[in-house]
Amino acid sequence: MSNIAAKAKELLESKAVQVVIGYEAGPTGVVRPAFVTDPAKTDSLIYNENCLQNLAMYLTKHEVKHLGKMGIVATLPVMRSIMMLISEQQVVAENIVVLGISDDGKLLDIADMNVMKAHIEKSNLGNPTKDQEKLAELNKLSLEEKFKFWEQELSKCIKCYACRQSCPMCYCIRCSTDCNQPQWIPVQANTQGNIDWHILRAMHLAGRCISCGECGRACPLNIPCHLLTMQLSDQTYNYFKVHAGTSVDMKSVMSTFEPNDKESFII
Numbered sequence: 525m526s527n528i529a530a531k532a533k534e535l536l537e538s539k540a541v542q543v544v545i546g547y548e549a550g551p552t553g554v555v556r557p558a559f560v561t562d563p564a565k566t567d568s569l570i571y572n573e574n575c576l577q578n579l580a581m582y583l584t585k586h587e588v589k590h591l592g593k594m595g596i597v598a599t600l601p602v603m604r605s606i607m608m609l610i611s612e613q614q615v616v617a618e619n620i621v622v623l624g625i626s627d628d629g630k631l632l633d634i635a636d637m638n639v640m641k642a643h644i645e646k647s648n649l650g651n652p653t654k655d656q657e658k659l660a661e662l663n664k665l666s667l668e669e670k671f672k673f674w675e676q677e678l679s680k681c682i683k684c685y686a687c688r689q690s691c692p693m694c695y696c697i698r699c700s701t702d703c704n705q706p707q708w709i710p711v712q713a714n715t716q717g718n719i720d721w722h723i724l725r726a727m728h729l730a731g732r733c734i735s736c737g738e739c740g741r742a743c744p745l746n747i748p749c750h751l752l753t754m755q756l757s758d759q760t761y762n763y764f765k766v767h768a769g770t771s772v773d774m775k776s777v778m779s780t781f782e783p784n785d786k787e788s789f790i791i
């Protein structure tokens with residue numbers, strides 16, 4: 525039995541949690557999320573390099589929340605998502621037990637949110653290297669070239685909203701795209717409407733995106749929409765020296781005003 529399975533079994537047997545959210549191999553061997561409630565079934569839990577999905581998105585789902593206290597297998601992006609969700613009052617720290625995973629795949633001893641905070645603080649919080657390299661490439665382009673790149677990419681979007689559904693920070697019960705009074709975003713997929721949708725989402729994620737890359741991985745058309753929110757994460761850090769998901773009481777960058785703010789963005 526792996527360390528993760530043993531820990532999950534112990535938590536379920538002692539009734540410290542009622543469900544453990546983790547990863548398992550599906551019937552075809554493809555990794556999928558697992559929701560284990562029976563201590564006798566924790567053997568199905570695995571962790572390997574294919575366990576990439578950000579499981580934190582399930583913490584705000586009614587179907588999972590109503591099971592009771594939740595244990596969750598958490599790599600760094602999942603831990604940062606948990607911090608964000610607590611700071612935005614979407615989950616309660618006391619309802620979550622973190623089965624932390626180190627960068628080299630080992631089970632960490634995360635006794636509480638203070639321990640998790642300390643672990644996050646000593647980690648690399650920048651965007652993943654391959655995404656940072658792509659952003660650097662894009663940032664070398666002229667405005668017109670950048671616009672052309674995104675116009676081409678976003679014209680492929682079919683508005684399936686898998687990017688939104690997979691993002692732990694897109695937890696709104698009713699997304700702005702689903703509102704029709706007023707209709708902010710056109711229902712049909714067309715290039716201008718798709719650009720509107722992605723600008724709206726990127727702005728909603730500014731200072732909140734924890735750079736997990738899940739939205740890009742979820743896209744069936746391989747549109748690198750995660751680069752939009754990651755670019756804003758970079759900007760947030762450059763302007764405000766804040767990384768999202770590093771504290772349970774962090775204030776939202778986009779909705780916090782200080783009288784001595786530079787206001788250099790006002791034109």
Ligand code: SF4
Nearest residue numbers: 691733734736737739
């Ligand atoms: S990378 Fe995408 S899925 Fe992950 S937090 Fe940012 S916007 Fe959400």
Ligand code: SF4
Nearest residue numbers: 694696699700725728
């Ligand atoms: S795109 Fe904006 S409104 Fe829609 S779910 Fe995400 S954060 Fe909420």
Ligand code: SF4
Nearest residue numbers: 681682684685687743
């Ligand atoms: S997942 Fe891809 S195709 Fe679907 S809405 Fe997002 S960007 Fe568009």
